[in-house]
Amino acid sequence: MRSFLPLYILFTLGGILFSSGIFAQYKKREMRGVWIATVANIDWPTQKGNTEAQKKELLQMLDSLRSCHINTIIFQTRPTADAFYHSSIEPWSAYLTGEQGKAPSPFYDPLEFLIEEAHKRCMEVHVWINPYRVTNTEYTQGLVKDHIFYKKPHLFQKYDERYLFDPGLEETRDHLVHVVSDIVARYDMDAIHFDDYFYPYKVAGSEFPDWETYQKYSRGITNRDDWRRDNVDLIVSRLHDTIKALKPWVEFGISPFGVWRNKSEDPKGSATRGSSNYDELYADVLKWLEKGWIDYVTPQLYWEIGHDRVDYAVLTDWWSEYTYGKKLYVGLYASGLELNNSRAWRTPNELVRQLSYNRDCGQVHGAMFYRARHFLKNVQGLQDSLRRTFYQYPALPPVSKVLKSELFPSPRNARIIDGALTSFLFWDKIEEKGGKQVAYYVVYLFSGVGVGDMENPANILAITAENQLDLMNYQLQDGIYTLIVTAVNRFRQESLPSFPVLRRYNSSGK
Secondary structure, eight states, X not given: XXXXXXXXXXXXXXXOOOOOOOOOSSXXXXXXXXXXXXXXXXXXXXXXXXXXXXXHHHHHHHHHHHHTTOOEEEEEEESSSOBSSOOSSSOBOHHHHSSTTOOOSSOOOHHHHXXXXXHHTTOEEEEEEOSSBOOSSSOOTTSOTTSXXXXXXXXXXXXXXXXXXXXXXXXXHHXXXXXXXXXXXXXOOSXXXXXXXXXXXXXXXXXOSOHHHHHHSOTTOOOHHHHHHHHHHHHHHHHHHHHHHHOTTSEEEEOOBSOSOBXXXXXXXXXXXXXXXXXXXXXXXXXXXXXXXXXXXXXXXXXXXXXXXXXXXXXXXXXXXXXXXXEEEEEEETTHHHHOOSHHHHSSOHHHHHHHHHHTOTTEEXXXXXXXXXXXXXXXXXXXXXXXXXXXXXXXXXXXXXXXXXXXXXXXXXXXXXXXXXXXXXXXXXXXXXXXXXXXXXXXXXXXXXXXXXXXXXXXXXXXXXXXXXXXXXXXXXXXXXXXXXXXXXXXXXXXXXXXXXXXXXXTOO
């Protein structure tokens, strides 16, 4: 039977030498996110109206993702002007219960449940919202009669056989700010997240029907395309200010289409050909980054390395040049490993090639995988590759280069308490003061006497939301070890370490 021999001593940090080596292959700070899509139930839930089955399925997803050292969930909370949370503004989603406006029975709040369970597992939750979509088809009979679509029909336009809010109306912006501020105020999420759907993708021969809106509310802008971009700018800047006023640690992130502009349209554009955010979706993402209206950007680079029109490598390099000091994550197409039939995607494993490429780009701070159902299938051994190589060790989400807060004090009174069959590392819980919160604690373990390289994630023994750790759960070689504990706040900033604890381990128990 394995056992820990009695506690040695606590000793101060004075005189301890920290390793100055850099562990280049693995990153201690890295975004590792997965999108969970709820629209049309494509990821979750697979059973509408079954509360217990939904909760069980979600927990299984979280556990499976955590086993790959995924640290962030991007959860689609408002797919079509509806709600996967308890809202007095918009109705319960039909994708949740089978009927729009019908509450879960037995009742639960999926967003609240997800946040609580994810935070227990030290995973962040980014609340994913679609700003303008109301329906995916021209069918509106499924909308409840008290939906804003019926209360204020002037807010909506039909385009490409679906209904959307008109982005040119101030009432549209007011409604969206109301929705987002309600979520941020009431839920303990870590970020608000938008994807690529701003103005709809263009349909050949068809123009979005907002000419009348433009005529009435042009704000003196003489070019309608510029006016459309300004409409989106207005909502992005307002939402940034709203979020930060309520909870400054909550980030605002955008996952746009992978091309901002082509070089043929703009000297600053990428060496690509095809659709773009700026000219088709009226989303000037570079402006948002430069102005500081968003905290991170996750371009959806869903093409292979070497693509003849939209080369993954070309776009990764391009986005790396235009971060304006904000965090760059890359949106990776996990679904493509199963759905894309081109040669590159049938030659395992295109995502591994892309992850390897990302590691050589200093400005790439991690990845988000679209989407959960295909990611969890382990298609082409993706999860195996992550566990063995890229995500072998846990990682903390990157710290914002813009957001600042006071660091927490170091965890105190770290000590080991042994029982007949147990050995627990305890430390005093840091009390929350003035709205400041601990997100989780990080426990480091170093072989020998002394604190080693805290930037090497191989030295992270555990990340935990509790102020204790059962050391008997970890397989260790015989020898002497040093343990320290740090606290990470809601701004993702890490405290200085606790006083170290020195410990001898003997598997024989002698």
